[in-house]
Structures are given as structure tokens and as C-alpha cells.
Amino acid sequence: MSADKIIVIGHKSPDTDSICSALGYAAYKQAQGVNAEAGMTAEPNKETMFALEKFGVVAPELVTSVPAKQKLILVDHNEEGQAVDGMRDAEIVEIIDHHRLGGISTASPLFVHIEPVGCTSTIIANMFWKNDVKMSTSVAGLLLSAILSDTVLFKSPTCTQQDKDTAAKLAEEACVDLKEYGMAMLKAGAGIDGMTPEQVADTDLKAFEFGTVKAIISQISVMDPQEVLDIKADLLAAMKANCQAKGVELALLMVTDIMNESTHLLVAGEPQDLVAKAFAKPVEDSCVYLPGVMSRKKQIVPPMTEAAK
Ligand SMILES: [Mn+2]
Incomplete structure (x- = not known):
């Protein structure tokens, strides 16, 4: 990845939200002319692969560590223990998250958007809409997949009305049946077939x-x-x-x-x-x-x- 590029990246052991919110937010920044690209700390799990294939999106670049001063946007986490190696000496320019604050400190001021909703992708979808940024069908599908995953089809106690409303709107934009697609995606990820x-x-x-x-x-x-x-x-x-x-x-x-x-x-x-x-x-x-x-x-x-x- 070129040195002037901002890497948008989720946490280690990435789940569907960490990868899809990175892809979604990178698309959001690119639409605004920012030189941003999604990264991922490890290979996608089976559920995430299902979502990527469904919406015809290539997985982000694998980024296992970052050099000093690398500009980073952290999505779906804000704790150093969960972040890509090298984060301490990188430059965090933004954090978009839905977790507790986990004690990181930064050298410079930064843009932080944290909301107590069920999924980072809920926040990102609403940023697209609020700021009139055009969202592609595939990004809508990825953000939807992340919400269905993080909220376990809206069953998790972390799920809010905003997650449900956002998912319904995304399902329309992505042209999928929310329940049917959600069950298929969870099934693809749930199971330990072939795992050690x-x-x-x-x-x-x-x-x-x-x-x-x-x-x-x-x-x-x-x-x-x-x-x-x-x-x-x-x-x-x-x-x-x-x-x-x-x-x-x-x-x-x-x-x-x-x-x-x-x-x-x-x-x-x-x-x-x-x-x-x-x-x-x-x-x-x-x-x-x-x-x-x-x-x-x-x-x-x-x-x-x-x-x-
Ligand atoms: Mn999440």
C-alpha cells in the first residue's frame, strides 16, 4: 500500500463488521476524494466470505502490521490490544466504533464517532445518508451483512431500533430479503466443519x-x-x-x-x-x-x- 494512503482497518481476528465496515467506510472516504483503502488484520471467516461473494466484493488487503506514522482510521474497535500491530506508533486520524472506550491516547486531535448501537456499519450507513454520499449496491449489501452478523439477526441485546431501521433500508438498496439472506449468511458462518x-x-x-x-x-x-x-x-x-x-x-x-x-x-x-x-x-x-x-x-x-x- 502506498505511503500516503490512509488505511481503514478493523480489529484483530476480524468479524464481518470489522471487514465490511472497513470496506464501507473506505468507499465513503473515497467518494469524498480521500485517498483511503480498506485493510484487514487477518483472513475473513466463513461468514464474511459468504457476504463478500454474495455482493461480488474482493476482500481488503491483508495488513498484519503498519509502519510508524502510517495514517489509520480504526473501525469497530478502539483498544490497542485489539488493533493491528504497530498501531501505537501510527497516526490515528479517525475512529468509528460502537464499543466502550478502551484507553488509547493519541498525539494529535482526531475525528471520533462512537455510538452505542449494535454495529459499526449502522453508524457508517447513516453517515452516507446524512451526508448524501452515493452508496453502491455492494456496499449496501456489505453494511447489511455486518448488521445482521453483529446483532445475530436482531436477537442480540446490543441491537437497537436504529440497527433494525438501517438494516431494512440497506436490504432494499441491496435488493435482498433481509430474513432469508440473514439466515443463509449466519448458517454459512455457523458450524465448525473443517476447523481445528x-x-x-x-x-x-x-x-x-x-x-x-x-x-x-x-x-x-x-x-x-x-x-x-x-x-x-x-x-x-x-x-x-x-x-x-x-x-x-x-x-x-x-x-x-x-x-x-x-x-x-x-x-x-x-x-x-x-x-x-x-x-x-x-x-x-x-x-x-x-x-x-x-x-x-x-x-x-x-x-x-x-x-x-
Ligand atoms: Mn462490530
Whole structure:
């Protein structure tokens, strides 16, 4: 990528929002004459691939680290632990996000747009409309895919009315049936066919700190959790290896059942009593069953943060 180009990039272990919001926002900036291009920190997952193929869009350039002074627009994250390698010495010119503020500091003032909605792509779609920027059918399709993914077809507690309204409008622009397309996309991504236990344990992995405890939390959303629980021993081994490799004490894996709206939370490392305290339930056989829990951001991170106080 040429040196004067602004890279629009989502978080590590990219999900559909991280890749589609980067593509969407790069298109938005390009339409305004800005030399911006989307990047991605790792290869797209199966769900994202389905969306890219459906709307005939090539995946962004793979950017695993950035040089010092590289101009960056961060989408769908704002925490250093989740950002592309080299971010600390890069120049962050904008942040478009829907997560908590995670403690980064910058050398210069910047444009920040954070809203408590279900998806970064909801924010970006509305920026197109508010500023009368023409949106292509394929960008509409990508932004729609991200909303359906982040809100799990509007079932996640993070979903707002604005996400639903935005998705409905995008579905019209992208000429797809919202429910039908959403189910097909989630199905394409949900399932562990052909994945190693290590790949399952690394799905949508993010780093957090709860008090003094360094932790990683991954999430895999499936139609059938039993096929994941069947390889629990291998997953726990992979999670323990991750703790060692990443220098953290605790690894959690959310096995989220899309249809039943619940999560089996697998726990590796220590302190397990922090997890038990957070959810007021014992960790049994390295697992806590959490009915109604689908959101890491709203239903896992806050109780863990609270329990660590
Ligand atoms: Mn997101």
C-alpha cells in the first residue's frame, strides 16, 4: 500500500463488521476524494466470505502490521490490544466504533464517532445518508451483512431500533430479503466443519484486562453447540496453549447457540472463581451455561469487570 494512503482497518481476528465496515467506510472516504483503502488484520471467516461473494466484493488487503506514522482510521474497535500491530506508533486520524472506550491516547486531535448501537456499519450507513454520499449496491449489501452478523439477526441485546431501521433500508438498496439472506449468511458462518480445535478457540478472539487479570475472550456462534462441546477437551487444551502464547492468565470461549439464544462459556486458566463470581454460578467441568447470553460486550465483559473490582 502506498505511503500516503490512509488505511481503514478493523480489529484483530476480524468479524464481518470489522471487514465490511472497513470496506464501507473506505468507499465513503473515497467518494469524498480521500485517498483511503480498506485493510484487514487477518483472513475473513466463513461468514464474511459468504457476504463478500454474495455482493461480488474482493476482500481488503491483508495488513498484519503498519509502519510508524502510517495514517489509520480504526473501525469497530478502539483498544490497542485489539488493533493491528504497530498501531501505537501510527497516526490515528479517525475512529468509528460502537464499543466502550478502551484507553488509547493519541498525539494529535482526531475525528471520533462512537455510538452505542449494535454495529459499526449502522453508524457508517447513516453517515452516507446524512451526508448524501452515493452508496453502491455492494456496499449496501456489505453494511447489511455486518448488521445482521453483529446483532445475530436482531436477537442480540446490543441491537437497537436504529440497527433494525438501517438494516431494512440497506436490504432494499441491496435488493435482498433481509430474513432469508440473514439466515443463509449466519448458517454459512455457523458450524465448525473443517476447523481445528485451535481455530475454534481463536474465533473472534479479543484481549481484555479485568483488574489485574489479563484475559482473552473468543466467541463462536453456532446453530448446534453440541458439535463444539463434543471436542471440549481439545478446545480447553488449545485455550491453555493460547494463555501461554499470549501471556494471559485466563481464556474464555463463548459457544453461543444462535437459535436458543444462550451461551456455553468454556473456561481455561485462572482465576476460575472470578468467572463464578461474575455470573453467580459455579464453573462446572470448565463450563458455565448462561441462558439468554449472546453478547460478549454487554453480558460477559461488564460482569467480569464488576467481579474484578
Ligand atoms: Mn462490530
